[in-house]
Amino acid sequence: MLLTNNLGYPRVGAFRELKKANEAYWAKKISAEELLDAAKQIREGNWKTQKDAGIDLIPSNDFSFYDQVLDLSLTVGAIPARYNSLLNKIDRNYNLDLYFAMARGFQQEGVDVTAMEMTKWFDTNYHYIVPEFTKNQEFKLTSEKFLNEYNEAKASGIETKPVLIGPITYLLLGKEKEAGFDRIDLIENLIPVYEQILGKLAEAGAQYVQIDEPFLALDIDNKTRALYQTVFEKLSAAAKGIKLIVATYFEALRDNEETAVNLPVHALHLDLVRGENQLDTVLAKIPASLTLSLGVVEGRNIWKNDYEKSLGQIKKAVDALGKDRVWIAPSSSLLHVPFDLDNEDNEESLPKEVKNWLAFAKQKLAEVKDLAILAEGEVDAKTAERFEANKAAAESRRTSPLIHKPEVKERTANITDDDATRTSPFANRKAAQQAKFNLPAFATTTIGSFPQTKDVRKWRADLKKGSITQEQYDKEIAEETERTIRLQEQLDIDVLVHGEFERNDMVEYFGEQLAGYAFTKNGWVQSYGSRCVKPPVIYGDVYRPADMTVRWSAYAQSLTNRPVKGMLTGPVTILQWSFVRNDQPRSTTTYQIALAILDEVQALEKSGIKIIQIDEPAIREGLPLRKADQQDYLNWAVRAFRVSSSNVDDDTQIHTHMCYSEFNDIIEDIAAMDADVITIETSRSQMELLDAFAGDFKYPNDIGPGVYDIHSPRVPSTDEMVNLLRKAKAVVPAEQLWVNPDCGLKTRAWPETKAALESMVEAAKILRAE
Numbered sequence: 001m002l003l004t005n006n007l008g009y010p011r012v013g014a015f016r017e018l019k020k021a022n023e024a025y026w027a028k029k030i031s032a033e034e035l036l037d038a039a040k041q042i043r044e045g046n047w048k049t050q051k052d053a054g055i056d057l058i059p060s061n062d063f064s065f066y067d068q069v070l071d072l073s074l075t076v077g078a079i080p081a082r083y084n085s086l087l088n089k090i091d092r093n094y095n096l097d098l099y100f101a102m103a104r105g106f107q108q109e110g111v112d113v114t115a116m117e118m119t120k121w122f123d124t125n126y127h128y129i130v131p132e133f134t135k136n137q138e139f140k141l142t143s144e145k146f147l148n149e150y151n152e153a154k155a156s157g158i159e160t161k162p163v164l165i166g167p168i169t170y171l172l173l174g175k176e177k178e179a180g181f182d183r184i185d186l187i188e189n190l191i192p193v194y195e196q197i198l199g200k201l202a203e204a205g206a207q208y209v210q211i212d213e214p215f216l217a218l219d220i221d222n223k224t225r226a227l228y229q230t231v232f233e234k235l236s237a238a239a240k241g242i243k244l245i246v247a248t249y250f251e252a253l254r255d256n257e258e259t260a261v262n263l264p265v266h267a268l269h270l271d272l273v274r275g276e277n278q279l280d281t282v283l284a285k286i287p288a289s290l291t292l293s294l295g296v297v298e299g300r301n302i303w304k305n306d307y308e309k310s311l312g313q314i315k316k317a318v319d320a321l322g323k324d325r326v327w328i329a330p331s332s333s334l335l336h337v338p339f340d341l342d343n344e345d346n347e348e349s350l351p352k353e354v355k356n357w358l359a360f361a362k363q364k365l366a367e368v369k370d371l372a373i374l375a376e377g378e379v380d381a382k383t384a385e386r387f388e389a390n391k392a393a394a395e396s397r398r399t400s401p402l403i404h405k406p407e408v409k410e411r412t413a414n415i416t417d418d419d420a421t422r423t424s425p426f427a428n429r430k431a432a433q434q435a436k437f438n439l440p441a442f443a444t445t446t447i448g449s450f451p452q453t454k455d456v457r458k459w460r461a462d463l464k465k466g467s468i469t470q471e472q473y474d475k476e477i478a479e480e481t482e483r484t485i486r487l488q489e490q491l492d493i494d495v496l497v498h499g500e501f502e503r504n505d506m507v508e509y510f511g512e513q514l515a516g517y518a519f520t521k522n523g524w525v526q527s528y529g530s531r532c533v534k535p536p537v538i539y540g541d542v543y544r545p546a547d548m549t550v551r552w553s554a555y556a557q558s559l560t561n562r563p564v565k566g567m568l569t570g571p572v573t574i575l576q577w578s579f580v581r582n583d584q585p586r587s588t589t590t591y592q593i594a595l596a597i598l599d600e601v602q603a604l605e606k607s608g609i610k611i612i613q614i615d616e617p618a619i620r621e622g623l624p625l626r627k628a629d630q631q632d633y634l635n636w637a638v639r640a641f642r643v644s645s646s647n648v649d650d651d652t653q654i655h656t657h658m659c660y661s662e663f664n665d666i667i668e669d670i671a672a673m674d675a676d677v678i679t680i681e682t683s684r685s686q687m688e689l690l691d692a693f694a695g696d697f698k699y700p701n702d703i704g705p706g707v708y709d710i711h712s713p714r715v716p717s718t719d720e721m722v723n724l725l726r727k728a729k730a731v732v733p734a735e736q737l738w739v740n741p742d743c744g745l746k747t748r749a750w751p752e753t754k755a756a757l758e759s760m761v762e763a764a765k766i767l768r769a770e
């Protein structure tokens with residue numbers, strides 16, 4: 001009998017109920033009891049949904065108020081010392097105050113502690129709270145969340161499979177907070193807590209426990225690889241009859257296959273979407289005792305499963321292992337996809353035909369069950385019908401004229417090296433641009449957006465609701481743009497921007513105007529804590545039916561004699577922050593977007609905008625998880641940027657912008673983008689990030705290292721910025737330097753924006769005089 005297995009379920013609620021409850025609790029609008037109750041309802045709803053869908057192995061302990069890694073830190077007592085004064089606030093169930101203090105900082109009742117650091121969960125857009133470890137760190141069982149949730153489900157009549165992040169992955173996800181030790185060596189101290197956890201779950205009657213070890217699918221060293229064997233020997237001894245499942249995801253096992261299949265556990269979960277080809281090699285070496293959980297339904301994207309293809313994989317496994325040793329599952333936790341497609345009813349932004357190609361979390365459960373029934377062979381009428389519908393949807397996707405635009409495919413296929421190369425080398429371009437713009441040394445500019453005030457957001461909302469007309473809206477935007485141009489003139493900034501008031505979001509704004517894009521109404525995915533994002537969906541060949549930004553850029557330019565910089569989002573960032581097609585390589589989709597951006601660049605150029613910025617903040621985060629795959633990605637990512645920016649005049653100045661990035665290991669690729677100017681975020685690191693540009697490899701083009709942090713309302717002094725610029729000048733030749741903030745100013749208010757920019761221009765002038 002083929003069992004169905006689910007690794008994790010989205011927990012923010014179909015309509016972001018958890019976000020709302022959390023935020024109400026933080027604002028002291030609801031009590032802890034009310035928050036706990038809201039959470040309980042979400043959990044029970046999720047369990048019931050999974051039960052109704054016919055899932056056999058339903059996860060528990062996958063719920064989290066904020067983050068599952070933070071939950072584990074609290075469970076094993078990895079609580080940094082700065083929270084000691086909050087320990088007495090430990091609450092019977094969830095330690096709420098301490099927990100949220102670790103997540104978000106705490107500034108009340110005379111206590112003032114900072115939050116723990118947050119970083120991206122593998123290559124997803126989910127962020128986890130980074131565990132902090134000290135030398136000789138002790139661990140002790142501090143929270144029984146895993147047990148409470150198991151018992152809670154049991155009490156409501158549902159047997160669940162508790163989920164734990166594995167001990168090796170947990171340590172690797174963390175950070176050493178002092179020198180002199182390797183965090184992986186803390187394993188000795190940590191294992192006893194896991195043994196206790198398993199003991200308690202065994203006592204409570206748990207039959208299965210899922211232990212997530214995604215690092216088994218990443219690059220690890222021999223020492224870690226060997227550790228897996230010894231750690232799981234101990235865990236399985238402590239499991240007292242519980243069947244342990246090791247879950248891997250986001251990549252194939254590759255060089256860790258041997259290790260993974262020989263762990264002394266009941267089952268191993270494989271991601272057969274990211275690691276499609278590993279099934280054959282795993283089947284070739286699998287020992288007779290191991291069950292395989294086949295992650296065939298994609299947990300990271302929103303496309304319907306291709307049943308015929310999945311059934312091929314399942315059949316292969318069943319032929320080798322028999323039905324009892326094969327489970328059907330999503331590839332990873334469903335945390336990374338939206339809740340329920342049935343809540344989408346806006347045909348204008350999500351056409352019916354496109355909707356028919358999609359599956360959100362709830363639909364994916366049904367797919368898992370369908371596949372199990374189909375593979376089992378005793379097919380009822382309803383499942384047979386769903387199989388036919390699935391085939392029809394796959395066929396419609398292969399052929400739909402909504403998706404397939406031969407002209408776009410042809411143009412993309414015919415991109416040449418010439419299309420990806422500027423006419424002249426940088427030195428010649430720089431001379432031509434200097435002749436054209438005659439900018440001073442340490443030229444000043446900003447990154448694009450100016451404050452998105454309540455008013456600006458209200459105009460947009462009113463336009464959407466229909467309570468103001470397009471003309472009224474345009475008039476407001478025009479006036480705000482003009483005020484912003486005048487202000488920049490007054491401040492004596494050299495290269496102006498129009499302010500981006502007409503934009504909601506730097507990807508959505510372009511997605512809405514590009515062909516091949518769809519939008520959801522409730523397609524929320526957790527990004528961190530209570531923050532959710534609603535990524536647009538690229539479903540078809542992308543092209544640009546009409547100008548996207550020319551109007552407001554040209555309008556802004558018409559108001560002033562100073563150059564106004566056109567403002568675009570780059571192809572890799574547009575790709576990275578969307579749900580993307582799985583019917584062609586990511587690189588192909590990126591090239592299509594690059595050509596659409598190129599068309600916009602040329603339209604801007606034609607309208608007289610000769611400085612154009614193409615933002616690529618997401619280049620770094622697109623890096624594949626495995627080192628062996630990274631260069632290939634960098635090659636096409638850089639080339640796509642070049643396609644979007646090369647076919648322009650020598651005296652057209654291309655800028656790019658990147659934030660939250662470390663550049664050390666990719667600096668040559670960043671240089672290969674060949675933007676005339678790159679602006680980067682450097683102020684919070686006190687210009688340390690700039691070192692990457694001036695190491696053994698000298699970055700050849702112009703650089704604007706951010707001189708002030710735009711994430712805080714604090715206004716930096718002129719002196720501070722002068723000092724940062726002097727630091728920059730010590731490593732990068734002065735002729736290469738620009739002066740600008742770290743990033744766009746849209747989250748700031750006007751008063752601090754004006755004050756900070758005034759000081760920034762003054763700082764630039766001081767440096768010019770030196």
Ligand code: GLN
Pocket residue numbers: 447448449500506567615617657658659743744745746
């Ligand atoms: N041009 C964008 C802005 O200023 C850049 C945003 C970003 O880099 N995240 O808002």
Ligand code: ZN
Pocket residue numbers: 447617657658659660742743744
């Ligand atoms: Zn930025």
